[in-house]
Amino acid sequence: MHIPDGFLSPEVAATTAAVTAGVLAYSLRRADAALDERRVPLVGVTGAFIFAAQMLNFPVAGGTSGHFMGAALAAILLGPWLACLVMAVVLATQAFVFADGGITALGANILNMGVIGALGVGAAMLAARHLLGRAGLRSRGLLLALAGIGAWTAVMAGAAATAFELSISGTVPLGTVLPAMLGVHVLIGVGEAVVTIAAVSAVLATRPDLIAVSDLRPEEIGRPAPGMVTP
Amino acid sequence: MRLRLFTILALAVAVGLAVAASPYASSSPDGLERVAGDEGFADDGRLHAIQDDAPVPDYTFPGIEDSRPATALAGFVGTLLVFGLGYGLAALLRRRRPAPT
Numbered sequence: 001m002h003i004p005d006g007f008l009s010p011e012v013a014a015t016t017a018a019v020t021a022g023v024l025a026y027s028l029r030r031a032d033a034a035l036d037e038r039r040v041p042l043v044g045v046t047g048a049f050i051f052a053a054q055m056l057n058f059p060v061a062g063g064t065s066g067h068f069m070g071a072a073l074a075a076i077l078l079g080p081w082l083a084c085l086v087m088a089v090v091l092a093t094q095a096f097v098f099a100d101g102g103i104t105a106l107g108a109n110i111l112n113m114g115v116i117g118a119l120g121v122g123a124a125m126l127a128a129r130h131l132l133g134r135a136g137l138r139s140r141g142l143l144l145a146l147a148g149i150g151a152w153t154a155v156m157a158g159a160a161a162t163a164f165e166l167s168i169s170g171t172v173p174l175g176t177v178l179p180a181m182l183g184v185h186v187l188i189g190v191g192e193a194v195v196t197i198a199a200v201s202a203v204l205a206t207r208p209d210l211i212a213v214s215d216l217r218p219e220e221i222g223r224p225a226p227g228m229v230t231p
Numbered sequence: 232m233r234l235r236l237f238t239i240l241a242l243a244v245a246v247g248l249a250v251a252a253s254p255y256a257s258s259s260p261d262g263l264e265r266v267a268g269d270e271g272f273a274d275d276g277r278l279h280a281i282q283d284d285a286p287v288p289d290y291t292f293p294g295i296e297d298s299r300p301a302t303a304l305a306g307f308v309g310t311l312l313v314f315g316l317g318y319g320l321a322a323l324l325r326r327r328r329p330a331p332t
Contacts, residue, residue, distance in 0.1 A: 005276070032327060
C-alpha cells in the first residue's frame with residue numbers, strides 16, 4: 001500500500017505530511033511515559049519484525065499480492081504512541097534505503113499504514129479497558145480478538161484513507177478507487193489478522209508482561225511467564 | 232523467559248523470515264499497485280530524485296547478480312537496521328525522561 005511520489009497532489013502530500021508530523025511530535029512527548037526499561041529492546045524488535053514481515057508478500061486472489069502492515073501489532077505491543085513512532089521508523093527506512101514508497105508521500109504513507117491503525121487500535125484497547133475494567137483485558141481470548149479485528153480494520157481503514165487521498169488529488173475518481181481498494185484489501189486484511197494473532201500469541205506465551213494493553217503484572221494476562229517467581 | 236533471551240529469539244525470528252522467506256515472496260503487484268494498474272494511474276508513480284541513490288533499491292542488494300541472495304541480504308541488512316534505529320530511538324527517549332524525584 002506504499003504510495004509512490006506522483007500519485008498525490010502537492011496539497012494532499014503537504015496536508016498528510018503536516019498531520020503525520022503533528023502526531024509524531026505528540027507521540028514523542030507521550031512515548032516516554034510508556035517506556036519502562038523492558039520496552040526499549042521491544043521497540044527495536046517490533047520494528048525489525050514488522051520490516052521483515054512486510055517483505056513477505058503473499059498471493060491473494062487474481063494475480064495480486066498483499067503484505068503485512070503491522071500498525072495493530074505495534075499498538076498492542078507498544079501502545080499507540082510508540083507504535084506511531086516505530087511505524088514511522090519502518091516506513092522512512094523503506095523509503096530512503098529501499099526506495100519503497102515516495103518521499104513527498106512519506107507523510108501520507110505513515111498516516112495510512114501507521115498512525116490510523118495505531119491510534120484506532122489504541123482507542124479500542126482503551127475502550128475495552130473502560131468497558132470491562134482491568135480484569136477484562138486479562139482474558140487471552142479478548143486480547144486475541146482485539147488483535148484480529150483490529151488488524152483487519154486497520155488495513156481496511158488504511159486502504160480507505162489511501163483511496164480518499166488519491167481521489168482528492170484528482171488521480172482517480174472516488175467511486176472507482178474506493179471500492180477497488182477496499183475489495184482487494186478484504187483478503188489482505190485477513191492475512192494481517194492471522195499474522196497479528198500469531199505474533200501476539202507468541203508474546204503471550206513467552207513474555208505476557210510485554211503486552212502494552214495495560215500496566216498489568218505478568219500473572220494478570222493469559223498464562224504466567226515460565227520461571228516467574230510468584231509470591 | 233529473560234528479556235535478553237526474548238529479544239535475541241524475537242530478533243532471530245525476524246531476521247530468519249527476512250533472509251529465508253523473502254526471496255520466495257510473491258512478486259505479484261500488491262493491492263495498491265494492482266488498483267493503480269487496473270485504473271490506469273500506475274504510470275504517474277515515479278522515484279524521488281534522492282531515491283535514485285537509494286542504497287538498496289527495490290530490496291535488491293546491489294552487486295549481486297542472482298536475485299534471491301540479493302533479496303535475502305537486503306532483508307538481513309534492513310531488519311537489523313530497523314532494529315538498531317528503533318532501539319536507539321527508544322533508548323534516547325528513555326534517557327530524556329527526567330529522573331523520578
